[in-house]
Amino acid sequence: xxxxxxxxxxxxxxxxxxxxxEAFTYDITQRxxxxxxxxxxxxxxxxxxxxxxxxxxxxxxxxxxTFSRFRSHELSEDFISTHHAYLELxxxxxxxxxDIIFNNSLNYVPITMSTIINTPMxxxxxxxxIFELKRAMSHERKSGKMRxxxxxxxxxxxxxxxxxxxxxxxxxxDLQSWKYVEQPLGKYVIWFGRIHPDKGTHIAIQAAKLAxxxxxxxxxxxxxHYYNTYVLxxxxxxxxxxxxxxxxxxxxxxxxxxxxxxxxxxxxxxGLVVAESLACGTPIAGISKGALPFLVxxxxxxxxxxxxxxxxxxxxxxxxxxxxxxxxxxxxxxxNIDHMVNAYERILMDTIDQKKNVPAM
Numbered sequence: 001x002x003x004x005x006x007x008x009x010x011x012x013x014x015x016x017x018x019x020x021x022e023a024f025t026y027d028i029t030q031r032x033x034x035x036x037x038x039x040x041x042x043x044x045x046x047x048x049x050x051x052x053x054x055x056x057x058x059x060x061x062x063x064x065x066t067f068s069r070f071r072s073h074e075l076s077e078d079f080i081s082t083h084h085a086y087l088e089l090x091x092x093x094x095x096x097x098x099d100i101i102f103n104n105s106l107n108y109v110p111i112t113m114s115t116i117i118n119t120p121m122x123x124x125x126x127x128x129x130i131f132e133l134k135r136a137m138s139h140e141r142k143s144g145k146m147r148x149x150x151x152x153x154x155x156x157x158x159x160x161x162x163x164x165x166x167x168x169x170x171x172x173x174d175l176q177s178w179k180y181v182e183q184p185l186g187k188y189v190i191w192f193g194r195i196h197p198d199k200g201t202h203i204a205i206q207a208a209k210l211a212x213x214x215x216x217x218x219x220x221x222x223x224x225h226y227y228n229t230y231v232l233x234x235x236x237x238x239x240x241x242x243x244x245x246x247x248x249x250x251x252x253x254x255x256x257x258x259x260x261x262x263x264x265x266x267x268x269x270x271g272l273v274v275a276e277s278l279a280c281g282t283p284i285a286g287i288s289k290g291a292l293p294f295l296v297x298x299x300x301x302x303x304x305x306x307x308x309x310x311x312x313x314x315x316x317x318x319x320x321x322x323x324x325x326x327x328x329x330x331x332x333x334x335x336n337i338d339h340m341v342n343a344y345e346r347i348l349m350d351t352i353d354q355k356k357n358v359p360a361m
Contacts, residue, residue, distance in 0.1 A: 001348060002038040004098040004119075005029055006089070006105045008126075009057045009082050012046035016244045018220070019194055020272040021126050024151075024171060025104050026051065031341045040096070042089055057085045086110055094118050099352050102344075108136035115143045120355040122348060125150045125166065128158050128267045128290075137162045147351050149344070152291035155269035167347060170295075171270045172340035173331070177247060178279035180328045181255035188214040188240075189285070189316060190257035192250065193273050194222040195231060200263030200287065200307065202230040205239055207285075207312035208261060213320075215261065218242040218253055255280035259319035262286035265307065271295075275335035281324035285315040295335070299326040 005025070011018040013025050025041070029051045033039045041047065044057040086109035093101060094117050103110045103123040111133065114121045123146055127133070140146050141164050148166040150156035156168045189211075191204040201217060208215035220243065221227045235241060245253065254260060260277035268290035275295070277284060284301030286292050293303060302318035304311040 001352065002097060002099045003032060003040070003102055003348065004093065004096055004100070005032075005039060005041045005102045006086070006110055007041055007043035007047070008104060008106050009044050009085060011044075012048075012059060012062070013041065013043045013051060013053075014046065014048040015247065018222075020171070020270060021104070021106070023272055024124075024126070027174070027337060028102075028104075028341060028344060031337070032345070035341075035345065040098070056089050057082070082107065083109060087113075090117065100348050102348060106130075106133070108132040111136040111140050111146060114146050115140055120147075120351050121145070122147045122149060122351055124148075125155060125159055125269070127269055128155060129162060134162050147347065149347060151270045153294050154267070154291045158267065169340055169343045169347070170334065171272060171275060172335050172337035173272060173275040173279050174337050175279050175332060177251065178276050178331075179251050179255050180279070180281045180324075182281065182324060184256040184258060184282070184324075186216075186253075186256040186258065188216050188257055189259050189261050189320070190216045190218065190254055190282075191261045191263070192218040192254065194219055195227050196222040197226045197230075198264070198266045198268070200265040201227075202234060203263045203265075203287070203307055203309055203312060204261040205231065205234045206309035207263075207316055209234075209238055210309055210313035211316040213258065213316060214238050214240065216240045216242060216253060216257070218245055218250060220244050251276075251280065254282055257282050259283045259285050259316060259322075261312070261316060262292060263307075263312070264289045264292060266290065268292070275331060278327045278331040278335060281328045283319040283322040283324065283327050285312065285319035287312065297330070299323065300330045 007013050007025050008021050017023040029041050040054050041051045042054050042056045044059045045055040046059040047053045086107050090113040098119050101119050101121040150166050150168050151171050156166050189208050193199050195201045260282050270291045284296050286303050288303040288305045302315040304315050
């Protein structure tokens with residue numbers, strides 16, 4: 001296949017990843033290329049050139065310290081620039097000789113313009129329903145040209161009112177790169193990801209303290225106001241604050257933790273940290289929101305429906321005693337990146353075949 005992949009433009013697609021979407025886009029692009037497909041990734045200019053990047057967005061305004069665009073916080077400028085980047089791409093996309101467009105942009109423009117292009121298109125829903133996408137879909141669904149895939153069953157349920165149909169392909173991770181640890185060396189629990197109010201970092205710290213465990217925090221500060229207001233006051237000798245770590249360092253940190261504390265404060269569609277932790281054999285203690293209750297069972301984690309640190313502390317106490325081999329086996333069966341890539345490959349091929357079988361008007 002000749003595949004055009006449209007990336008999200010908030011961050012470059014390169015390591016270390018700013019979030020799960022960047023990791024997903026990197027992995028799926030790399031693995032489709034390795035399978036012998038011709039792949040072009042439409043992304044911002046600082047993205048990894050090994051992914052056969054076609055630059056559609058400048059990173060001149062990307063702040064490598066705050067990991068954000070437009071230091072003046074001119075959101076309207078960000079919105080307009082992104083809009084035009086996708087608009088110019090979609091106006092010219094039929095001339096690229098792609099067999100299919102694989103859209104991971106989270107933007108309304110590719111969906112809106114899918115109704116007037118000839119190349120078939122698959123869009124992955126990495127977010128819960130958001131206004132811009134819902135509006136675009138309300139018009140696109142009349143044509144029924146787009147094929148949608150959700151990254152989890154919980155997210156598919158949330159999108160049902162706005163779609164005619166949606167496939168589900170659960171995200172996966174490279175099990176070889178997340179080393180399984182049977183006997184962790186550490187006496188700590190870990191929280192990792194972007195430090196942001198949506199991620200509930202402060203709740204994890206409070207719960208770990210109540211449970212009597214040291215907690216390591218690995219990741220970048222995505223919201224400095226949140227960090228200064230809610231996280232910084234909690235820092236003491238029981239909290240080790242780490243910045244972004246290399247993949248190997250993070251794998252070692254997660255694998256040697258007694259459990260991973262995962263605290264979504266919104267309806268998170270997936271959360272790669274769940275799959276990464278389980279691949280290391282590290283059980284989960286978390287808040288039962290979004291996809292988390294669909295990804296964790298009683299053998300691999302302990303969840304609470306409350307954001308109360310006291311309840312989460314009880315989950316930590318339960319999780320550290322779970323069987324680590326069961327966690328790894330669950331990841332191998334349900335959260336394997338090879339299964340994920342094969343499923344997307346089948347959907348892309350099937351969508352191309354469906355387009356070929358549609359009679360010409």
